[in-house]
Amino acid sequence: MTGKHLEGCRIMIVEDELLIAMALEEILQDAGATIVGMASCVADALALIEREDFDAAILDVRLDDERVTAVADALEAGAKPFVFHSGYGPELLPQRHRHRPLLRKLCAPAAIVRMLCTAMA
Template sequence: MLLVEDESLVAMNVEDMLLDLGCEVVLAMRLDKALAYASSEPFDLAVLDVNLGDARSYPVADLLFERCTPFLFATGYGRQGLEGAYRKVPVLQKPYQAGPLEHLLIHLLTCEVPARKDNLELRVACACQDPGCPEGSGSFRADPGR
């Protein structure tokens, strides 16, 4: 999992939450590092802080869209704080809490998510719509044996 977060204490807290869920985490605290990781390594998921100091994480989001990597934005401003082209991306409201983080990760792994930012989205089939698999059933474990 790629975690892009520029605040040290927040990054450590979220990294701990993700590790508790069994994720392997690659942390980028600057836009240039996040772009390098997103363009060179495959990730199953990503969590992007929107505001990275003077920069925004939108270029990383664009790379993840191109690679069809599910991701969410984390921001204290909610969906209203996003540029219009990114408003269909799931948003985790800061401050981070373990329950909502886990819920959104499950959603990213099992449900329809935008695969592109423009109006010509591709959609990933949602396992949650299967009558035998109600949304929220089970819990997220990146490493079930852990």
């Protein structure tokens, strides 16, 4: 996938692995997105949701020992599209969010961009 498919989009990244968060940041910026913030724990993610304006989010399913259910619930309540990005399968997704897209780590950059575009459509 080439081009700036996310041009003008503001994205939040919720990921506890620094190298993966940095890789996601680079992929999304290369696609034209602006990263409004990165969070590595549930509390920081919830704070970002409260203070930042953004178009979509990409969420790891587990942040250290925390599940991101509260983050997914807050995004849903605010009508913000999001996709999960995890090394785990769908069985670890929060039950009420299993209809959400799941990208398996480490997937192709084009798949990440495509899935975020689809989620925002």
